């Protein structure tokens with residue numbers, strides 16, 4: 001697998017930015033605490049299934065205090081449509097407790113403090129730092145890992161390797177939203193089984209040897225070349241064969 005050049009990486013993000021200037025997480029949340037809980041619940045679950053459960057959950061409890069008052073049994077019941085719900089309910093109560101005892105009920109803006117919370121790993125901490133606090137972090141989930149490797153953007157064998165390489169290679173101007181552009185690209189275009197290369201806006205930059213591009217169409221969002229203007233008609237010389245034929 002060859003890697004993209006820095007110029008190609010910049011062009012890659014320029015195009016994704018042109019199509020979606022301010023990408024957002026698809027998880028529903030109203031404050032850093034509800035974002036943290038939603039991300040913890042989203043492990044091995046779709047954002048859609050998480051949002052269906054957190055609608056009623058956050059209506060009942062959108063702060064650590066209210067979540068503890070709701071209690072583990074009730075939380076478990078409200079999230080039972082999500083995978084691993086028993087363990088997740090335990091973690092939601094435990095992290096809420098820890099936020100109250102160690103952080104006055106406020107979600108900390110520091111990686112170490114976030115990763116010390118029950119059920120919170122590096123990926124969750126990165127999402128919270130990025131989406132709640134606007135930090136330039138990249139959370140490597142399954143979609144992002146696939147896209148970074150397939151395209152040659154930042155090949156790596158482990159999520160941390162991919163994250164480190166992306167942080168070093170993505171131009172600073174795109175770091176804030178790189179995480180969401182890549183996740184959305186992997187979720188809707190560069191999908192796992194059959195990537196939609198024929199509609200991919202970065203197909204010509206992608207280094208995936210099995211990419212399925214059969215036409216030479218200009219991808220959506222790609223900078224358009226200015227069309228050549230038709231050359232003005234040449235003035236005819238007097239006495240040219242056309243003139244004399246009339």
Ligand code: SF4
Pocket residue numbers: 150151189190191195196197198200201202203204206207208211212
């Ligand atoms: S060309 Fe295909 S494999 Fe490459 S990024 Fe686009 S969808 Fe993915």
